[in-house]
Amino acid sequence: MPSNYITSILKENRIFYPPKNFSKNAHIKNMREYEKLYRRSIKNPEAFWAERASQLDWFKKWKTVLRNNKGFFKWFEHGQLNAAYNCLDRNIKKNKDKTALIWEPESGKNKTYTYEQLLKEVCKFANVLKNHGIRKSHVVEIYLPMIPELPIAMLACARIGAIHSVVFGGYSSDALKDRIQDSKAELLITADGSFRNGKIYPLKDNADKAVKECQTIKKVIVVKRSSKKIKMKKGRDYWYHKLINEKHIKDFCEPESMGSEDPLFILYTSGTTGKPKGILHTQAGYLLYVYQTFKWIFDIKDKDIYFCTADIGWITGHSYIVYGPLSIAATVIIYEGSPLYPEPDRFWRIIDKYKATIFYTAPTAIRALAKEGDSWPKKCSLSSLRLLGTVGEPINPEAWLWYYKVIGKKKCPIVDTWWQTETGGILISPLPGATPLKPGSATKPFFGIEPDILKEDGSKTKTDEGGYLVVRKPWPGMLRTVWRNPGKYKKKYFDKFGVYLTGDNAKIDKDGYFWIMGRTDDVIKVAGHRIGSAEVESSLVSHKAVAEAAVVPYPHKIKGNAIYAFIVLKKGNTKSEELKETLRKHVSQHIGPIAKPEKIQFADDLPKTRSGKIMRRILKAIAQGSSEYGNIAALADPSVVQKLQKEKIR
Numbered sequence: 001m002p003s004n005y006i007t008s009i010l011k012e013n014r015i016f017y018p019p020k021n022f023s024k025n026a027h028i029k030n031m032r033e034y035e036k037l038y039r040r041s042i043k044n045p046e047a048f049w050a051e052r053a054s055q056l057d058w059f060k061k062w063k064t065v066l067r068n069n070k071g072f073f074k075w076f077e078h079g080q081l082n083a084a085y086n087c088l089d090r091n092i093k094k095n096k097d098k099t100a101l102i103w104e105p106e107s108g109k110n111k112t113y114t115y116e117q118l119l120k121e122v123c124k125f126a127n128v129l130k131n132h133g134i135r136k137s138h139v140v141e142i143y144l145p146m147i148p149e150l151p152i153a154m155l156a157c158a159r160i161g162a163i164h165s166v167v168f169g170g171y172s173s174d175a176l177k178d179r180i181q182d183s184k185a186e187l188l189i190t191a192d193g194s195f196r197n198g199k200i201y202p203l204k205d206n207a208d209k210a211v212k213e214c215q216t217i218k219k220v221i222v223v224k225r226s227s228k229k230i231k232m233k234k235g236r237d238y239w240y241h242k243l244i245n246e247k248h249i250k251d252f253c254e255p256e257s258m259g260s261e262d263p264l265f266i267l268y269t270s271g272t273t274g275k276p277k278g279i280l281h282t283q284a285g286y287l288l289y290v291y292q293t294f295k296w297i298f299d300i301k302d303k304d305i306y307f308c309t310a311d312i313g314w315i316t317g318h319s320y321i322v323y324g325p326l327s328i329a330a331t332v333i334i335y336e337g338s339p340l341y342p343e344p345d346r347f348w349r350i351i352d353k354y355k356a357t358i359f360y361t362a363p364t365a366i367r368a369l370a371k372e373g374d375s376w377p378k379k380c381s382l383s384s385l386r387l388l389g390t391v392g393e394p395i396n397p398e399a400w401l402w403y404y405k406v407i408g409k410k411k412c413p414i415v416d417t418w419w420q421t422e423t424g425g426i427l428i429s430p431l432p433g434a435t436p437l438k439p440g441s442a443t444k445p446f447f448g449i450e451p452d453i454l455k456e457d458g459s460k461t462k463t464d465e466g467g468y469l470v471v472r473k474p475w476p477g478m479l480r481t482v483w484r485n486p487g488k489y490k491k492k493y494f495d496k497f498g499v500y501l502t503g504d505n506a507k508i509d510k511d512g513y514f515w516i517m518g519r520t521d522d523v524i525k526v527a528g529h530r531i532g533s534a535e536v537e538s539s540l541v542s543h544k545a546v547a548e549a550a551v552v553p554y555p556h557k558i559k560g561n562a563i564y565a566f567i568v569l570k571k572g573n574t575k576s577e578e579l580k581e582t583l584r585k586h587v588s589q590h591i592g593p594i595a596k597p598e599k600i601q602f603a604d605d606l607p608k609t610r611s612g613k614i615m616r617r618i619l620k621a622i623a624q625g626s627s628e629y630g631n632i633a634a635l636a637d638p639s640v641v642q643k644l645q646k647e648k649i650r
């Protein structure tokens with residue numbers, strides 16, 4: 001397996017220890033404590049999680065902690081609880097006036113919600129949903145920008161037992177359509193537009209196009225966010241602000257009592273096939289897992305002000321903006337727009353404005369902001385910060401060191417958190433008061449998590465040897481299935497080794513530290529976003545000029561990876577820069593701007609085996625500027641390789 005370039009630009013061998021006063025006050029204070037508890041948690045994960053579960057509020061206690069039902073794992077069966085109740089009502093007792101949400105718009109006036117206010121808003125909208133016929137186990141699609149109505153809508157669903165399926169607001173109408181068709185949602189919540197870099201993105205127009213091809217959607221609720229003129233279809237479309245202000249809408253709604261294994265949400269993510277998979281998370285195990293990881297990995301204290309820059313449309317936002325932080329009564333900042341708007345110091349200004357103490361972002365954002373120069377963060381104080389975090393892709397030591405020195409002023413530990421949409425929460429990460437840090441390593445597993453690295457034959461790799469990252473034991477936050485496709489759940493995650501297969505390539509060093517090196521499958525992480533090469537390829541071949549397309553990652557300074565597309569045109573089309581631009585736009589409209597190929601190379605032929613299978617490893621090597629293609633003898637026509645190499649886009 002190729003090692004990812006990101007971990008090899010600079011070797012940083014220094015170890016960074018947690019500051020003494022940080023450790024003193026931390027939930028987990030040193031490695032002895034970590035190791036002792038870790039050993040216990042692995043010896044008996046069920047006992048460990050049962051102990052922790054009492055931190056949630058249950059309507060009825062569970063009977064069994066874990067049951068393996070033919071490869072489908074069930075946690076805390078016979079228990080009853082409600083996720084929104086755990087995030088809101090129970091916090092009201094002690095934290096009624098504590099700020100729950102701070103919303104920073106891209107421009108305009110900010111808004112804050114106390115726990116009491118948030119509960120009221122959630123209840124009102126839950127009542128609106130009920131009025132519109134939504135009940136327990138109905139699916140509600142949410143296609144919203146980063147505005148308070150997004151977490152409010154999610155929690156309103158959770159309150160009445162409806163299953164939410166959030167679609168990232170930067171996706172196009174086609175991507176939305178695919179997801180609704182698979183989820184079979186009955187109601188869609190969207191906005192008239194969203195702001196990014198001062199421009200309006202036409203969410204409602206996209207929604208209209210998508211809904212035309214989705215018969216299951218009966219109603220659309222529209223949040224007014226911009227001044228964009230939109231069409232409202234009578235009998236189908238309703239304004240959010242009108243609905244919640246109707247006189248008969250009460251500001252309390254009884255929370256539905258949910259079984260531990262009832263679905264909480266579906267979130268679509270890219271895999272190896274053309275269509276995204278609906279990852280299903282359920283109630284109790286997920287909530288407990290995000291609660292516990294948030295508490296200890298972010299070492300959360302009552303006074304913390306926590307700022308996570310992820311979009312709620314991704315799992316990071318679900319777990320570490322909404323369910324984790326709110327279930328522990330934290331104060332959360334959400335930001336609507338671009339980090340570069342109006343200038344590249346927006347994140348730093350937000351930190352100063354609200355005195356944020358914890359900041360969680362992606363390596364791609366760190367690289368992009370570091371490139372703008374130190375003068376931007378230096379104009380800000382950043383003195384409120386005490387802890388930093390990263391997620392989504394491997395962080396290269398240069399970016400890590402910049403983050404540590406320029407943003408954290410050498411006093412903030414960095415938690416490099418490794419996890420996935422499927423894992424629900426963080427599985428490998430430092431504990432900031434305990435773990436000595438090595439830049440570029442996600443360090444050690446969380447409690448109850450037993451990761452391992454395997455070779456193709458299922459045997460363990462040696463120290464520092466790359467291989468398949470797997471997780472040996474089930475954990476409460478894991479996915480329960482692929483929505484309406486249990487066969488895929490088994491095949492994709494368990495068939496190869498009989499234990500959970502992550503799809504990542506990783507190694508363990510002599511100190512037991514994990515180093516994540518990238519994907520082993522056809523998933524590409526572009527700027528931290530997860531994109532399936534098959535999705536981009538099927539979008540490209542849907543264009544009339546394209547006969548064949550193959551898409552691979554190549555290293556990119558800011559985005560970590562970018563997309564390189566090899567395209568064979570249909571006869572009669574001319575290779576031109578203009579056509580390249582048209583194809584980029586096509587993908588952008590089809591999936592979303594995040595999936596656009598950065599480089600396009602027109603080819604007369606692609607390297608194929610005699611049975612017609614495209615050999616991606618060869619294309620990957622070409623795109624990465626390497627001539628280590630491995631064996632090319634199996635190719636139907638080996639001369640293709642040289643030709644492609646000659647015409648490579650630099």
Ligand code: WTA
Pocket residue numbers: 269314315316390391392393394395416417418419420421422442502503504516517518519525528529530
């Ligand atoms: C990658 C994001 C290295 C990894 C929460 C994983 C990481 C995929 C890290 C999941 C990290 C995530 N270091 N790689 N700290 N965190 N990844 O589902 O390849 O969008 O499999 O979830 O992101 O992406 P997803």
